Every structure is written in structure tokens, then in C-alpha cells.
Amino acid sequence: MTQMTIGRLSKAAGVKVTTIRYYESIDLMGEPDRSSSGQRLYGDEAVQRLSFIRHARDLGFPMEAVREMIDLQTQPDQDCTAVDAIAREQLADVRKRLTQLEALEAELKRMITCCEGGRVDTCRIISTLNDHSECIADAHERLSTF
């Protein structure tokens, strides 16, 4: 199976047809061959590239980084310091997001332990959101439930 239509490629790579065309339009995929009637025809390397893109995106790499890495792949004789740098940057970013999310988790737990099913006007979640500095002291003992 050397040539496949966009729909088959879509299934093979797990990327929607419209998204593939979109990637083409922003020059992430080269221009594919066309059948006599104008339908796009792809080879297996298109599956590779799409999986690469999708995987990188799943890992949270920004589009720009993906593009850079793809460009680098077209010059395979260079050293890969640049690729390494991109990955390290991404790792740092992920770490930052992890820290933020952890703080966030703690705060949400706190909010929830503070809400005891009263009325909205005394609700601790609401007041926590209104004023960041509330309801910390008495939360600690109840956190185990979460």
C-alpha cells in the first residue's frame, strides 16, 4: 500500500481529515501527490510525520516547537543540540505547570472541605474565591477524605 487517500491516512495516523488539510495549509505537511481527479495521495512517510506531530502535541509541545523539529528533521546531518534544547524547555514548562496544578489541587481541596452545604451567602468556596486568604486553618484535619 504505497499510496493512500486522506481518509485512510486520517485513520492510520489518528488525525482528522480536516486537521490534515489544516496542517498542509500551514506548511507542516508538504504538498501531497494528487490523483488525476485531484484527490490527495499520501505515502507511509505521511503517517510517520502525522504521528510525530500528534505525539509532540500530546506531549504539550507548542506548534512552533513542532515546526522547528520538523525543519530539523529535513537536515539530518546537523547535531541535535537544538532538539535537546526544545525538549528541555518543554520539560521545564511541564514542571512549572505541575507545580501550579499541585497548588491548585491543594486549594480546591481546601475549598471543598470548607463547604459544609450551607447557604450560598455563607459558602466558603465563594468567599475563598472572593478573598484568597480564608479558611486555611481548619482545613488540615479533614483533607484525608480527598
Add this chain to the structure above:
Amino acid sequence: MTQMTIGRLSKAAGVKVTTIRYYESIDLMGEPDRSSSGQRLYGDEAVQRLSFIRHARDLGFPMEAVREMIDLQTQPDQDCTAVDAIAREQLADVRKRLTQLEALEAELKRMITCCEGGRVDTCRIISTLNDHSECIADAHERLSTF
């Protein structure tokens, strides 16, 4: 200082002027008073509401949830089960994202330990992105660096 212009509100609440007007346009803020020349004039409760919105957004609450909570605040005599439910949902979501990010961190670490500054065509980061199932075995011993 009972009435302030949008710029002062912006500074007081840490939300950009344009964003405030945007929130007004999507009915998150009520219509403010206007000066004789048509400039928006806000009271302190606007600072409250904006901080609430910003804080909730920082915590990752979706806009829709923010809107719901604001609506609930206008009916302060109801019980706050709904608010609690929203917060719990958000907590579950945060947990999910945490798990994903942790997996992601692990994979990025793996990718980086595998990349030894060779050439792009042998770069393990690139090949990891191309094919998910590589380069796991020999990574473990070097992970400590990260």
C-alpha cells in the same frame, strides 16, 4: 473612592481594560454606571467580582462554571450544593491533568536522557516522537540527573 474609571478598576483587580469590556460584552459584569461623557464608572463591588472571576480562572475553572457561580451568588439564600459540585468537578479535572502531566514529565525525561548530542538522524528525541515505544530500557540509570 466610591466610583472609579475602567483604568483604575483594571489596576485594582489586575484585569486588563479590554478584558473588562469583554466580560461586560458577554454579560459577566452588569452594565456599569456612566459619566456624563459616557465613560464607565465602577464601584468597589466590581473589583470584588473581577477578582472572583480572575481567581476562578486562575484555578482553571471553565468560563461556564464561573458564570454559574456568579449567577448563584445573586441568589444567596439557596444552598451551595451546586457550588460544591462545581468545585469537586474541577478538582477531578485537575487530578486528571496532574496525572497526564506526570506521565508527560516522565516521557520528556526519558527523551532527554536518551539524547546524547549526536546527529539529528540518530536523535532519540525525534525517534521517540516518531515511535512511541523506544529508548526505555537504558534510561533508568540516568534519570537521577533530572
Add this chain to the structure above:
DNA sequence: CTTGCCTCTATAGTCGCTGTAGACTGTAGG
């Protein structure tokens, strides 16, 4: 009075897609 910042409205642009419309193509069954 002028300078310079603030505010106004309305509109377009951002990112990373997704969805739509309306036409054409390719294929399988009868």
C-alpha cells in the same frame, strides 16, 4: 492651550483547529 494619557466604539486578528456548504469522485450492489 497644549501635551499626553485615558476612554470610547467597532472591528479584525490570534491559535489550533472544527464545521459548513455545495460540488465532484469513487465504489459497490442491483
Add this chain to the structure above:
DNA sequence: CCTACAGTCTACAGCGACTATAGAGGCAAG
């Protein structure tokens, strides 16, 4: 061969949550 029907084509609009721009008018200090 004809008919269905699924797949494909282009071009463009829409999404969320803002951000930026243009061009006009407002306000306070020097």
C-alpha cells in the same frame, strides 16, 4: 448501466477567550 452513498474537493465561517488596532473624543496637569 444506474443508483446510492461514502469519500473528497475548495472556500469560508465559527469557536473560546481574549488581544490589538483605528480613529475619535475626554480629562487633568503644566
